[in-house]
Amino acid sequence: MDQLLQHGLNALILGGTYALLGIGLTLIFGIMRVVNFTHGELYSFGAYMMFMWVMFAGVNFFLALILAVVLGMMLGATLEFLLLRRLRGADIDTTMLVMIGAWIALQNMEQLTWSGVAKSIDTPFPSAPLVLGPVSVSWNRLFVFVVALGLIAASYALINRTRLGKAMRATFQDRETAALMGVEINFIHTATFALGSGLAAAAGALLGPVFVVYPTMGDLASLKAFAIVILGGLGSIPGATIGGFILAFMEELGAGYVSSGFRDGMGFLVIIVILLIKPTGLFAQKERIG
């Protein structure tokens, strides 16, 4: 039973960051219909930014976190502006191929800059875990969980309570009408991509210090983000949040009780099974397929 509780707690914490990954991608995949293969690279970018600012520049941990997210957003905006703007009307395979090219280039640039050796990041948290009865959690992970929840809430508020969010949702539902109503479509696209990338970078910046940082860490993150988005339905932030937690639970329980080597495979099996049953995802909203 204790084991179950511990797995549950781990899953809860992991789920928070997975949710961030998922929300970021559901914004991009959902609104812009871009099969964003660079999402994982933003994740590792966030982690590497933490490494660079904390370990090299000696910047305060929490400040570095903010810096990583902001830089992630800027990188996302740059990618959108440089690569995607010209492809606005193109079909989905064209944008997908461009994203693949960008992903390869980004990942290998990271490899060149920092080499393939895994890096670890010092944290200001005490190393002794907090013991809560039968379960324990490290302070670092607790911090990650709290920040993740905060960012999830902030994203939700941004999309549903602000003018920017309203403009994004309008563009998502009907681009032409939104344009006619005076929404600046170019800006919305760049902002959405930047926001989604920022969330991925945040997830990476949060998890980087928990695990280690290496150039291919983004690949699995990318694929899991897609799994989450499919679980939750394209463009649905609550769906992505729930999806993130569900995936984390499946991984933790699967690793604990079935096979730890296959834990990463859980997500993919889930995707395949769900799409077979419901080809448009679990909480399908206004889907326009392909």
Add this chain to the structure above:
Amino acid sequence: MTTGADVELAVEALTIRFGGLTAVDAATFEVRKGEVLSLIGPNGAGKTTAFNAITGYAAPAGGELRYRQARLNGLEPNAIAALGVVRTFQKTSVFTGQTVHGNVAIGLHLQSKQRPLAILLGLPSVAREERELAEEASRILRFVGLEARAHHVASSLPYGELRLLEVAIALAAKPRLLLLDEPVSGMNPTETASFMHLLARIRANGITVLLVEHDMKMVMGVSDRIVCLNHGRIIAQGSPAEIQRNPDVIRAYLGERYARAHG
């Protein structure tokens, strides 16, 4: 409701719903062998929706669709085409990257009997059939008057010729019942007149035609019978003369339209 051998298409109490909206409401009509039947009605009356249901692109909520004796409900579009019921689309719909000849060759899909194994083995029967299909495609292009464009890419065609190409593709599938969805919309009067001649030739080949059209001059000129829809319901059916006089139709939309077409 005649159930004789001369009924090609029988539509009984067809009902189609989208979410909360009833697009077609218990429509009943039939298309008789060799005739040209036109479906008219204001925009949104449910004409294209009915087409979609008949040809398998939309699922009816209720009603029976029968082509000759075969039940069409629930069949996939390609199965319905194999029965001899072929449609065109309201929005221009061709294979844009292929040549005009290539487009028609695709339309000849059902006429071909090549088995996969024969294809892979490169048997001479395949090459022979390919030549025959190429001939047939050229013949169809001559029939609609596009033979000069045979090797041009479809995307380079002007609008009027694109619509002819659509008809050519549909004809390649050897329909016995041809459903044309607004075939002359956007055409100028010369092109429309030319199309009416084409329609007469199609008819002379024994093909029954079900037509959706807004151009009243053409409808009155080619139709044997007319069915008028409004808000998903049939409000009148009969000969062109009867429809012209029908007060419900005039009230719904025909009156001023017809006057304009003849004015």
Add this chain to the structure above:
Amino acid sequence: MKRWLSVTWLVFLASVPLWLTDLYVLHVLIITGIFIIAAMSLNLLLGYTGQLSLGHVAFFGIGAYVSSLVSLGFEVHLLPDWLVKVEAKPVWFAMLCGIILAGLSGWVIGKISFKVRGAYFVIVTVSFAEVVRLVALNWVELTQGPMALNNIPALRLGIPGVFEWHFLRKPANYWLVLAVAVICYVLIRRLVHSRAGRAMVALRENEPLATSVGVNVTHYLVVATMISAAMAGAAGALYAHYVRIVDPDVFLFIYTVTMVIMVVSGGKGTLAGPIVGGLIFGLLPEMLRAAAIKPEVQWVIYGVLMILVVYFLPEGIVPAVRRWWQGRASAAVGATARPPAAEAAR
């Protein structure tokens, strides 16, 4: 005229091992040839039928693993008390098993692709490849996991007592790969210039119109995926019995990406495209390595190249060259503007 050109080209290719003394270059050509076969198979699915399948490496790897396992023989517990034992079989039989099983998995994916469309299909195919990779990595009892399958036998063909070909050395493998590549090319060309090929293109260009004239969508999606998968499996089997070591890295996503780059840059939906793309991206790494450029830089170049190709040559190199050639020809003849013949004439 075109026939003679092809035959001359083929004779030239076949003669290479007779005069090429650098065995390393021969090795590179063999690997490139294997990738070209895989790229041609992907082209059938991605280029002609328009299916965004990004899990192609799964078929390649399945072909490699199945062929290796059958040729080595294996024992595995399918259930705790159910031991399945398979004796080592001749390599040609093992390769056939690899092709068939790859084809079967293609059948499964093909069936799925009808239900799950567009971007979702991309994700399903990527996930499928990842699952297969993780299975290969973790089902150690069967696949040896990361320790790899070693000492895979090379192909032997022949009639006992009369003659025997042992495809152990590089020249023999080169000819084997060339032969399989030619066979695959011919099969694809026949398919493309038939009713089946037209149906696939129709599905890619305008599916509702295609069904309205009788094209059965599921049927052709499945056929295209099956043939494509079987060919990729053949490439995998060739690979396994040439390098004679197979590990789960054969399922890495990066190899799918390589095949995609080859097809897209060469020209998807053309017969020559994957060959041109395959030659460029098969030989480019070697040329870059000779120039002492690190592999990471090479991949950055690939990534940038792919973006540039999509931007400036969206149809690929082969159609662009063809268009340029036709532009020159009609200019020389002094013809007035005449719409170019479409890519359908391939």
